[in-house]
Amino acid sequence: MKDVVWPMVHAERAALIDDLVHLDDEQWGKPSLCEGWTVHDVAAHLVDTARTTRVGFVAGLVRARFDFDRQNARGVERERGASPRETLERLRQVASRRSTPPAPLDSRLVEEVVHGEDIRRPVGLTRSYPQEAVVRSLRLQSRTPAAFGGAKELMVGIRLTATDADLSIGDGPEVSGTALSLLLATCGRRAALDELDGPGVARLAPAA
Secondary structure, eight states, X not given: OHHHHHHHHHHHHHHHHXXXXXXXXXXXXXXXXXTTOBHHHHHHHHHHHHHOOHHHHHHHHHHTTTOHHHHHHHHHHXXXXXXXXXXXXXXXXXXXXXXXXXXXXXXXXXXHHHHXXXXXXXXXXXXXXXXXXXXXXXXXXXXXXXGGTOOTTTTTTOEEEESSSSOEEESSSEEEEOHHHHHHHHTTOGGGGGGOBSTTHHHHGGGO
């Protein structure tokens, strides 16, 4: 699996770096799709998660008193440079890393794809993500408990059907849309709800 996933992760990091190069300071300061964070904050978070090791993650979580939000906020503060260019350079330095917290490796894809959209959409950028990266991310999200940032409980009683991939997950009222829109909605991004159809959409709304 490592030989499959890591090249996709590295490709997403490289693509995001290429996009960030063209942003001005005003765009770096825009609110991202990730509530409470600017584009700059999300970029800093990606630096932090790229540096994270299994041991480091556990130690950081203990210091944060097992509060994931506090741990993430501290990571952003630590890795956010004095300027966007400094943060971008830090992202370049970690782009080829293969370290990971104690989580399934596909979680690295979820980080890169979802946070990539958190950044791109507010500044008017688009990316055609590799279908495999998005599908693997959505499959992981659908089986990961909410306590770990997933949507397993949310998926009870609905069926997600991708309109651009051979993918159907769950059983119940249907929610249809692109795999990317489904992934974003299950990750709590309200911006994706209008891109979805079907009687099960209302079930996703509370999470987004």
